[in-house]
Amino acid sequence: MKTLRIGGGAGFSGDRIEPAVDLARDGDLRYLVFECLAERTIALAQLAKKQGRSAGYDPMLRARMEAVLPACKRNGTRIITNMGAANPEAAARETVSIASRLGLAGLRVGWITGDDVLLLMGSIASADPREQLVSANAYLGIEPILACLLEGADVILTGRVADPSLFLAPMVHEFNWRLDDWPLLGKGTAIGHLLECAGQLTGGYFADPGLKDVQGLDRLGFPIAEVDENGDAVLTKLAGSGGALSIRSCKEQILYEVQDPSRYLTPDVTADFSTIQFEEEEQQDRVRVRGASGTERPEMLKVSTGFSAGFIAEGQISYAGPGALARAELARAILAKRLGWIKSGDFRMDFIGVDSMHGSALSDPLQHPYEVRLRVAGRLFAEGDARRLMHEVESLYVNGPAGGAGVATGLRESIAMDAAFIPREAIKTRVELEVAR
Amino acid sequence: MKLREIAHARTGDKGNLLNISLIAYEEKDYPFLEREVTAERVAHLYAPLIVGSVQRYCVPGLGALNFVLRRPDSESVTRSLALDAHGKSLGYVLLNIEIDRE
Numbered sequence: 001m002k003t004l005r006i007g008g009g010a011g012f013s014g015d016r017i018e019p020a021v022d023l024a025r026d027g028d029l030r031y032l033v034f035e036c037l038a039e040r041t042i043a044l045a046q047l048a049k050k051q052g053r054s055a056g057y058d059p060m061l062r063a064r065m066e067a068v069l070p071a072c073k074r075n076g077t078r079i080i081t082n083m084g085a086a087n088p089e090a091a092a093r094e095t096v097s098i099a100s101r102l103g104l105a106g107l108r109v110g111w112i113t114g115d116d117v118l119l120l121m122g123s124i125a126s127a128d129p130r131e132q133l134v135s136a137n138a139y140l141g142i143e144p145i146l147a148c149l150l151e152g153a154d155v156i157l158t159g160r161v162a163d164p165s166l167f168l169a170p171m172v173h174e175f176n177w178r179l180d181d182w183p184l185l186g187k188g189t190a191i192g193h194l195l196e197c198a199g200q201l202t203g204g205y206f207a208d209p210g211l212k213d214v215q216g217l218d219r220l221g222f223p224i225a226e227v228d229e230n231g232d233a234v235l236t237k238l239a240g241s242g243g244a245l246s247i248r249s250c251k252e253q254i255l256y257e258v259q260d261p262s263r264y265l266t267p268d269v270t271a272d273f274s275t276i277q278f279e280e281e282e283q284q285d286r287v288r289v290r291g292a293s294g295t296e297r298p299e300m301l302k303v304s305t306g307f308s309a310g311f312i313a314e315g316q317i318s319y320a321g322p323g324a325l326a327r328a329e330l331a332r333a334i335l336a337k338r339l340g341w342i343k344s345g346d347f348r349m350d351f352i353g354v355d356s357m358h359g360s361a362l363s364d365p366l367q368h369p370y371e372v373r374l375r376v377a378g379r380l381f382a383e384g385d386a387r388r389l390m391h392e393v394e395s396l397y398v399n400g401p402a403g404g405a406g407v408a409t410g411l412r413e414s415i416a417m418d419a420a421f422i423p424r425e426a427i428k429t430r431v432e433l434e435v436a437r
Numbered sequence: 438m439k440l441r442e443i444a445h446a447r448t449g450d451k452g453n454l455l456n457i458s459l460i461a462y463e464e465k466d467y468p469f470l471e472r473e474v475t476a477e478r479v480a481h482l483y484a485p486l487i488v489g490s491v492q493r494y495c496v497p498g499l500g501a502l503n504f505v506l507r508r509p510d511s512e513s514v515t516r517s518l519a520l521d522a523h524g525k526s527l528g529y530v531l532l533n534i535e536i537d538r539e
Contacts, residue, residue: 039452039514039515040514040515127510205447206447208441208445211441211442211445212445248445248460248462251458251460251499251500251501252445252446252447252458252460253447254499255447255449255456255458255460255496255499255501255503256447256449256456256458257449257450257451257456258449258456258458258503259451259454259456259492259494259503259505260492260494260505261494261496261503262494273496274494274496274498275498276498276499277498278499291498309515309516312518345511346518347518348518348519350519350520352520356519356520356521357520357521357526358486358526358527358530359485359486361485362483362485362486362530375520377518377519377520378518379518414515414516415515416513416515416516417452417513417514417515418452419452
């Protein structure tokens with residue numbers, strides 16, 4: 001039976017590059033998929049594009065493409081990625097120029113547009129009147145990717161596409177699955193969902209020393225699926241790479257970011273993961289997956305809407321040794337007064353090392369930590385106000401409790417995301433292609 | 438004993454929804470999890486951080502429970518001012534509970 005080998009080359013925009021290079025070189029892959037577009041990333045990209053600060057595609061596009069294109073071209077591995085972000089066309093043109101520079105003449109680079117529905121969704125408002133709508137991107141499914149594959153694209157750049165669809169499309173294309181064979185599309189979606197976070201399937205985001213030990217996380221290998229035409233697959237990784245692919249890591253990942261496991265909604269299918277089965281093969285790091293299913297796809301498409309929500313300013317300062325917590329508490333009291341002009345819901349302070357992760361109510365009482373780091377974060381809509389918060393933390397050096405040390409401050413633009421829905425007929429996608437010379 | 442001795446967990450997020458999977462290391466322990474770790478118990482445990490009730494989905498085939506918690510709108514991933522805006526560390530609150538086993 002024909003087996004299709006698909007690799008997961010990135011699980012987020014900032015992911016490591018070498019594991020994908022290893023996959024491209026040694027993975028014997030027909031497809032290598034890079035999922036690099038978190039919910040908020042596309043809104044940040046839209047904003048950067050609008051302000052002329054960037055072209056709007058993934059900032060690591062060039063580094064990733066330069067690293068993997070030669071091996072992919074040599075081995076006949078097609079690339080599918082949402083690194084197009086807010087500007088798939090510019091990402092594709094950049095990829096074409098990289099290919100030309102690398103001597104990869106003839107490389108066919110396709111791109112997909114149509115996910116940007118800001119003009120259709122212009123009337124949507126946030127619950128907070130201070131927030132401004134800056135982006136609206138519909139989650140596209142496999143159809144435009146299938147069209148692009150039919151055009152013979154070697155590399156496909158998309159904007160917002162449902163993550164599992166990036167992986168399902170090549171399965172449907174290679175095996176000629178029907179677009180209404182819901183159980184089969186559900187199985188393919190399950191495989192896509194398992195691969196989409198790359199290293200999170202192979203031992204990343206998993207290790208817990210003494211309970212769940214994983215070797216070689218410093219050289220974690222990314223996953224490969226060997227899919228057959230019935231939608232069953234073996235999940236594996238390159239021999240010699242770090243990490244561990246086990247039933248346990250698969251169980252964690254199949255439920256990751258899932259609500260009802262029997263109804264996982266994508267543009268392509270309502271997938272059912274509740275009946276999935278994993279079985280470890282004799283050989284290490286090989287897990288067989290079967291048993292997922294699916295029912296009809298949802299009528300509406302999800303739209304991710306992004307709102308400009310001012311700035312988040314942050315400052316931190318540490319206290320150590322005897323009385324550390326008391327001095328940190330004093331610093332907090334000073335800042336509560338100095339920054340009292342910030343709206344209460346837009347401001348928080350935590351003690352790192354004491355209660356910053358789970359809040360004071362859930363954290364084990366720790367009376368005498370050796371060192372405490374006070375963290376202050378505020379949402380401000382004027383950059384000057386944001387800088388004032390940072391300055392207040394910094395000025396504690398001289399004006400605050402004894403021994404304050406190691407101040408760090410930071411400022412970032414804040415984008416808040418909401419979800420909306422749109423009828424799929426309202427979306428017009430377009431597929432284009434350019435060949436490197 | 439602590440729950441983490443018989444089960445592992447992974448935390449994920451979608452907007453202001455948080456999901457925490459709880460997976461028995463050994464499938465024989467699944468019925469115990471299903472009986473002891475109820476939606477109400479989880480809602481009570483996370484009460485300071487969430488709003489509304491907790492949804493629990495049972496996946497016996499995986500020996501797993503999946504809990505869906507709702508955080509206040511101000512604490513959605515992209516609006517939260519918290520150090521752990523995603524809530525990625527929150528599964529360890531659940532794994533830390535004491536359980537009583539024969």
